[in-house]
Amino acid sequence: MDNRKGILVCGEFAEAKLAPITIELLGLGRKLANELGEPLSVLLMGSKASGLTQETIAFGADNVYVADDALLDQYNSDGYTQIAANLCQQALPSIVLLGHTDVGMDLAPRLNARLGGGLAMDCLALSIDPATQLLASTRPVFGGNAHATMLAKSARPQMATVRPKTMPPAARDDSRQGQVLPVEGKVDPSAIKVKVVERTKEQVEGVKLEDAEVVVSGGRGIGGAQNFAMLRELANVLGGAVGATRPACDEGWVPVRLQVGQSGKVVSPKLYIAVALSGAMAHIAGCLGSKVIVAINKDKDANIFNVAHFGIVGDYKEILPALTAKLRELKSG
Amino acid sequence: MNTIVCVKQVLDPEIPPAKFKIDAEAKQVIPPAGVPPVISVYDERAVEAALRLKDKHKGKITALSMGSEKAADVIKHAIALGADDGFVLQDAAFENLDSFGTAYVLAKAIQKIGEYDLVLCGRQAADWGAGEVGSILAEILGIPVITLASEIQAQDKTLRVKRIVSDGFEVLEAPMPCLITVGSEIGLPRLPAGPRLMMARKKVIPIWRAQDIGAEPTKLDKQNAHTEVIGLSVPTRKTECEMITGATPADAAAHLAAKLSKLI
Amino acid sequence: MSPVSATYWGVPGFFIFWGLFAIAFGLFLRRFYFLFRLVRLGKPENRFDRIGQRITSTLAVIASQGCSLKSVSRTDIAGIGHAWMFWGFGFFLVGYIVFVGLEGGLGLSIPSAFERVYLSILDIVALFVVAAISVAVVKRYITRPARLERKQRRKEKIIMVSLFTAMTSLMMLHYCVEGLRYAAYNLSSAPPIGGVLASFLTSTGSSSATLLGTYNAIWWLNYVLLLGALVYTPHSEHLHPLFSPANILFKSLGPKMALEPIPPEEHAQESFGVSKIPDFTQKQLLDLLACTWCGRCQANCPANLTGKSLSPREMILNLKEHLLDVGPELLAGKADADSMIGSVVTEDEIWACTTCGACQEVCPVNIEHVHKIIDLRRNLVLTQNKMPESAQLMLRNMQSRGHPWAGIQSLRLRGDWTSDQELKVLSDGDTADTLFWVGCTGALVERNVQATLAMTRVLKAASVDFAVLGETETCCGDPARRAGYEFQFQMMAEQNIEVFKSHNIKEIITSCPHCYNTIKNEYPRFGGDFKVVHSTQFIADLIAQGKLKLTKDLKSRLTYHDPCYLGRYNDVYQEPRQILQAIPNTTLVEMERSRNKGLCCGAGGGHTWIEEQPGTTKINQLRLQDALGTGAAQVVTACPYCLQMFEESIEHKDKKDSLKVQDLAEIVEAAMR
Known part of the structure; x- marks a missing residue:
């Protein structure tokens, strides 16, 4: 156990760029690594990873492991688990960090199941416990009603997935030095039991929800798919995107990818307008990072008013059109 | 096809946030009185996924729940929805197990049941929400795993699974037996409605203890826990909400617009 | 001498009389048996309990016309017209049996004293009937109250016109037959109107042979018209004279709005509630045939009054049309019954009902609308898992919480x-x-x-x-x-x-x-x-026991809103009013719609949670208007839902300054101190 050392970040990239979450993890990992006085390594998987090694080092990595394998170009659970587990067994990191992303949510528990470590998912804060020098991971539990801090006393590696946009991105320093290490061994195709047979990108019109500076979200109180047009109109005027709560997505009123919340997307826009949604903690978990939250709800006791900065009690069907018109007027005038 | 669904009984996640109390010392949540625990939301969807497959392909659904004796209620819920059978896994040794311990107990119970084509779990529990029991369980059982499914189809001995990802969706194929964790994307669960509702209420749900499933005590030893909770707190978020009013809803909206236009 | 005893083209009148009667009665019975079998398509339901009580109360309510008179109000006096027509035709029915049946058909001689007296009565009665018909015609074709408005099928338009024409003709024929008879036979001491007609006919100088010939012809015409009515009625859409009495006979004697459980022996079924004709009970199918299209249900339905798609009358009539349409095939076993939900009754109609029971309360013939709606809901929820999203949320909460x-x-x-x-x-x-x-x-x-x-x-x-x-x-x-x-x-x-x-x-x-x-x-x-x-x-x-004394002077003008489940469902109208009147110096004013005609607050039948469909207004806002109309400062109710609905409508309409809603217990507490 004591021969384990260092922090390993499972990096993600797309279209020859490091994913924002990976840059955030590098910032966090660097900090923790400095505290422990241990190295920070990054694992990049896929045949196109080699072009990113310098950038990864610039963002703080001491070592970059590259698993150059065409079978890893697309995320697949079995292949990634195999390679990452092999590396962990060889490099013996003490801490493994992943993003709480599509990849991380799938890979982290599988990797941990294979390695037998201690995993905390969807962490909001990570630190080194001063007494034990162990990784203390704080994560929301009970639908965001409470925060729990976890420790892995003996299981190794200590693992965590980190919620996107909760950590500041690492500063880039192109003068940094580090080493690039190839990962030995290729993916064993016979171990890939689950095959990806189709992957379809759905084009999002307008601004992407995750990147939007303004998000207008609707909940169960919206009452139907066609009523979301009102939210879209408001979002258009503000140059923002539309989001929704889980119940609204469940109803099929909007696609699931617009879901904001603990089991959906986490957004942190400048302005978050919550329309006809009661404010379940699991939803609030996805928008709490917003600078200003506005709530519009019929029920004056709705929980959303507890986290909002501005509120209107009333029927959104009467309020939204007027709000949209007024904002349009103010914008043009 | 035979399906095993793992379900958990949790504190009702829809209790008013103001009623949510914890014991920070014991690192436990204090359930408010008079609030019946419910089936974890994602687990209910896992049952729904199982029912949809049964609607098409027949077969048998068995529900498993590790928890207190009251967990019989969630098994009854699954039976009311259409599961054929169910067992509660209850033993003092099972209390406060971490994900590895839980997965181990479930695996032993599944091995006792024996024949299965598919194991379904919710993507995570609605209480502690570790989100890794399914993956560990599959690892122990040595079967392929697909997480966060939004649609499951079966053909011969192959499962075809749709999975929503942030920029679209992907379709995966896996041979049976297989473990799948289910997200809320699968859609609303049906309402338990028929006379099964009454039949289930009266049903006696068998309880399996550690020795019934042959669980080894060392595997249940809390000293070997992979993770441990060292702190529990209720996050404070006190925001002063400025209520905006007006003579008419349109008036209030205009006042709000004026405020917002300064912010953006 | 009756026209029946004459011989026509060598055929004795008796043969013609009974021949025609046999044909007409045969056709009547054939159709009636068919309709009876339609009712038998439903599931059996024992409504023969307390049969003696049923028969006496049915006779009493029909003879007294309590069924139609109960709906009479200042704005709607149609019930009186119906009573006149009913009693009038009652007299005529006896007259037809005696003068056409006994005297004509059987050739019995009727004592002339009885004849004179009875015909005199009929002379007067016919005037009343004609008057009532005229009012009905004016009402239906000129003033046209909303409850009678209907997109009628051609068949229905025809039956209405023929009904009015036939009734008027029968009355006119009565006078003609009478006048001609007294003129032709030159009888003295004729009944008043018949006498006038007879003297007029005599004064025209027509020969007695002409008069006799005309008399015979008109008599047979009258007879044929009567037989025609006998045949036409069961074949037409106007079935109520045949089935309404039976419907009143088999009305529910228990707590009137209590629902029937799904019996354990039906638990193994795949389908619950009602989606097809054979899912209804026999009494429910009888309900359909008994409907008189009077539309009072619709005029009192809160959903209909606020512009929702539900009209209890249309629902019943659509189901009846469906029964008549598919009945023959079902009876012949040629077709499986189709689901009516979506085609005959829409889901919106089914969910718009607040189960307030106003329709059943006013229905003159004891149709049970609400029970049918619940049965349709049972099918949607238990069998099809289909319901408005808000209903599902509510039911989910019931189930889990x-x-x-x-x-x-x-x-x-x-x-x-x-x-x-x-x-x-x-x-x-x-x-x-x-x-x-x-x-x-x-x-x-x-x-x-x-x-x-x-x-x-x-x-x-x-x-x-x-x-x-x-x-x-x-x-x-x-x-x-x-x-x-x-x-x-x-x-x-x-x-x-x-x-x-x-x-x-x-x-x-x-x-x-x-x-x-x-x-x-x-x-x-x-x-x-x-x-x-x-x-x-x-x-x-x-x-009453003196354990509670209301001594405090509240100096208030109050109005009381009857909760449907307390009033109509359980006939508790008096006690709440007694309590309010026991408070010193309070004035209790009634809303236009009160007691058994009270308008629902909008929240019954699960509608506290099930979202109200879009309409012209919301039910609670309509009820708020009623309360505001009294000028009362407070509206008192005795139901948590009503309290909520009033709170909401007062808030929404911003009437907090003019009206306050309170639960009766709150008023009592205030009056105690």
Whole structure:
């Protein structure tokens, strides 16, 4: 156990760029690594990873492991688990960090199941416990009603997935030095039991929800798919995107990818307008990072008013059109 | 096809946030009185996924729940929805197990049941929400795993699974037996409605203890826990909400617009 | 000499008379038997209990025309017209039997004294009938009240015109036959109008042969018209004279709005409730044939009054048309019955109903609309898993939380209201004689909790020894049952009965009329027989016994809103009014629609949770107008739902300055101090 050392970040990239979450993890990992006085390594998987090694080092990595394998170009659970587990067994990191992303949510528990470590998912804060020098991971539990801090006393590696946009991105320093290490061994195709047979990108019109500076979200109180047009109109005027709560997505009123919340997307826009949604903690978990939250709800006791900065009690069907018109007027005038 | 669904009984996640109390010392949540625990939301969807497959392909659904004796209620819920059978896994040794311990107990119970084509779990529990029991369980059982499914189809001995990802969706194929964790994307669960509702209420749900499933005590030893909770707190978020009013809803909206236009 | 005794073209009149009668009666019976078999398509239902009582009360209500007169109001006097026509035709029916049947058909001689007197009566009666017909014609074709408006099929238009024409013709023919008879036979001391006609005909100087010939011809015409009516009626859409009496005979004698459980022997079925004609009971199918199209149900339906798609009349008539359309094939076994939901009755119609029972209350022929709607809901919910999203949410909450309120929407927990109160809260093993059953809304919704607390203070002030269940109370099951979620209701009923028995409860007081109706009228079917008292009855009793004194002068003008489940469902109209009148210096003013004609608040039948469909207005806003119209400063009610609905409409219409809504217990408490 004591021969384990260092922090390993499972990096993600797309279209020859490091994913924002990976840059955030590098910032966090660097900090923790400095505290422990241990190295920070990054694992990049896929045949196109080699072009990113310098950038990864610039963002703080001491070592970059590259698993150059065409079978890893697309995320697949079995292949990634195999390679990452092999590396962990060889490099013996003490801490493994992943993003709480599509990849991380799938890979982290599988990797941990294979390695037998201690995993905390969807962490909001990570630190080194001063007494034990162990990784203390704080994560929301009970639908965001409470925060729990976890420790892995003996299981190794200590693992965590980190919620996107909760950590500041690492500063880039192109003068940094580090080493690039190839990962030995290729993916064993016979171990890939689950095959990806189709992957379809759905084009999002307008601004992407995750990147939007303004998000207008609707909940169960919206009452139907066609009523979301009102939210879209408001979002258009503000140059923002539309989001929704889980119940609204469940109803099929909007696609699931617009879901904001603990089991959906986490957004942190400048302005978050919550329309006809009661404010379940699991939803609030996805928008709490917003600078200003506005709530519009019929029920004056709705929980959303507890986290909002501005509120209107009333029927959104009467309020939204007027709000949209007024904002349009103010914008043009 | 035979399906095993793992379900958990949790504190009702829809209790008013103001009623949510914890014991920070014991690192436990204090359930408010008079609030019946419910089936974890994602687990209910896992049952729904199982029912949809049964609607098409027949077969048998068995529900498993590790928890207190009251967990019989969630098994009854699954039976009311259409599961054929169910067992509660209850033993003092099972209390406060971490994900590895839980997965181990479930695996032993599944091995006792024996024949299965598919194991379904919710993507995570609605209480502690570790989100890794399914993956560990599959690892122990040595079967392929697909997480966060939004649609499951079966053909011969192959499962075809749709999975929503942030920029679209992907379709995966896996041979049976297989473990799948289910997200809320699968859609609303049906309402338990028929006379099964009454039949289930009266049903006696068998309880399996550690020795019934042959669980080894060392595997249940809390000293070997992979993770441990060292702190529990209720996050404070006190925001002063400025209520905006007006003579008419349109008036209030205009006042709000004026405020917002300064912010953006 | 009767025209029957003559010979026509060598054929004796008797042959013609009985020949025609045999053909007509045969056709009548054939059709009637067909309609009888249509009714038999339904599931059997025993409505032959207390048959003696049924027969006498049916005869009484029909003979007295109580059925049609009960609906008479200042604005609608059609019921009087119907009574005139009914009594008039009653006299004529006797006249036809005597003068056409006995005298003509059987050749008996009728004493001339009787003849004169009876014909004189008919002369006058015919005037009344014609007058009533004229009013009806004016009403139907000129003034046209909304309840009679209908997109009629051609067949229906024809039957209406023929009905009016035939009735008028029969009256005219009566005079003609009479006049000609007295003129032709030159009889003296004729009845008044017949006499005038006879002298006129004599004065024209027509020969007696001409008069006799014309008399015979008109007599036969009259006879043929009568037989024509006999044949046409069962073949037409106007079946009510044939089936309404039977419908009144087989009306429900129990608590009128209590629903039937799904019997255990049907639990193994794949389909529940009603989606096809054979799913209805025989009485329900009889209902369809009995409808008179009078439209009173529609005129009193809160959903219809606020522009929703539901019209109870249209629903019944559409189902009737469907029955007549598909009946022959079903009887022949040629076709399987199709689902009516979506085609004959829409889901919107089914969910718009608030189960307020106003339709059944005014229906002259005891049609049970609400029961059918619940049966249709049962099919949607239990078999098809189809319901409005808000209904599903409510039912889900009932299922998982034991009450219909959503978790985070309600900021309270069930037992919260008892904290800081000195109350006897029952725990396992405790017993009590009298239980104050609070109900979900009274325990969970802030505004209603105030009314609940007021009630506990009233009870304490009167030194009533009572207990409450606190956090262990669950829903009575009513919202689930009214939404068609029957098995959940049955489960809750059984559970609650177990709880009551475990605490040895003898008497249950409740402030919620929905709980009251359910526990009082519906739990007995599940083995729960308890004395159930509504808070208004209990308080009225305390005042009568002198245990509660209302001494404080409230100087208020009040109006009382009748909760449907208290008034129409259980006939409790008097006690709440007695209480309000017992308060010094208060004036009780009635709304235009009150007591059994009271308009629903909009929340019954699960509609506290099921979202109201779009219409011209909301039901609670329409009811608010009624209350505002009285000029009262306060509207008092005795139901948590009504309280909520009024609070909401007052807030929405911004009428807080002119009207305040209070629960009766709150008023009583205020008048005590």
